[in-house]
Amino acid sequence: MNNHVDIDPxxxxxxxxxxxxxxxxxxxxxxxxPMSSVFWLGRTAVLGIGASSQTAQNLRDRPEIVINLPSVDLVTQVDGLALTTGNAAMSSGKAKRGYVFVADKYARAKLTPYGSDTVLPTSVAECPVHMEGMVSSLHDLxxxxxxxxxxxVTAVRVAPALRLAGHLNRIDPDRWRPLVMSFQHFYGLGDRVHPSRLASIDEELYR
Ligand SMILES: Cc1cc2nc3c(=O)[nH]c(=O)nc-3n(C[C@H](O)[C@H](O)[C@H](O)COP(=O)(O)O)c2cc1C
Structure with missing residues (x-):
């Protein structure tokens, strides 16, 4: 018998x-x-971003971006960026929640800027995956x-340790350990749990 209950999270x-x-x-x-409302379809990334963030303002005026993917071992650095904004004129809502203005986020999180190939913003050297890209559209939700x-996405750069042996352009998902956010808390992935029938399709067919 179904004993689900109605809730309003x-x-x-x-x-x-x-x-x-x-x-x-x-x-x-x-x-x-730092953000976590993100998904990818083909070569397009879709990002959910607060309109008053410095990031949203930057993307309206300068559409170049790097999506850096931290692995689970970078959680301390990521957490160091929580409750910070690069917007000196932050909203009163953010001020009430304890946000502080930080001009240099790299220094704040002890991260290292790394030159990008196709866009002007620098990537984060410590992150094993860098996706460079250009905003194609902004939608009010x-x-x-x-x-x-x-x-x-215009270019993808990865740490060599993530590559699937014998393939030029593939990631080994057993080696990629993403940092995951669930309800404001940090998690890692567990082990692979089951064979995948979808994985019988050659990845190249999605190109
Ligand atoms: C782990 C983590 C995930 C977050 N996810 C999102 C998100 O998906 N979308 C969003 O708008 N803000 C998210 N935030 C909050 C932003 O980081 C926050 O609004 C920040 O001030 C934006 O920085 P900026 O104003 O310098 O652009 C997240 C924060 C953390 C620490």
Missing amino acids: AILYFGTPVVLLSTLNEDGTTNLM GEPKLLAVEVG
């Missing part, structure tokens, strides 16, 4: 990867934003002050 964050977004500030420096940002 304030957030519906049942688990997604954490990423660090690099975007270009007006003065040419790179801002970093039905909920106020939230944006969905579509990004066309």
Whole structure:
């Protein structure tokens, strides 16, 4: 018998990867934003971003971006960026929640800028995956002050240790250990749990 109960959660964050977004500030420096409302379809990334963030402002004016993927061992650095904003004129809501303005997010999190190939914002050297891209469109979501940002990925760079042996362009999912956020808390992935029938399709057919 079904004994589910009706609830009204304030957030519906049942688990997604954490990423660090690099975007270009007006003065040419790179801002970093930790976020986790992200998914990919083909070569397009879709990002859910608060409209008053420095990142949203940067992307409206300068559409270049790096989506950096931290592995689970970078959790301390990612957590060091929580409750910070690169927007000096932060909203009163953020101030009430204890956010502070931080101009240099790399220094704050003890992370290292690394030159990008196809875009101006720097990537994060410590992150094993860098996806460079250009914003193709910004959409206001039905909920106020939230944006969905579509990004066309222009280049992907990974740490060699993540590569699947014998393949030029594949990641070994047993080696990739993403940092996952679930309801404001950090998790890692467990082991592979079952053979995958979908994986019988050659990955190249998705290209
Ligand atoms: C792990 C983590 C995940 C987050 N996920 C999101 C998210 O998906 N979307 C969002 O708008 N803010 C998210 N935030 C909050 C932003 O990081 C926060 O609004 C930050 O001030 C934005 O930085 P910026 O103003 O310098 O761009 C997340 C924060 C943390 C620490």
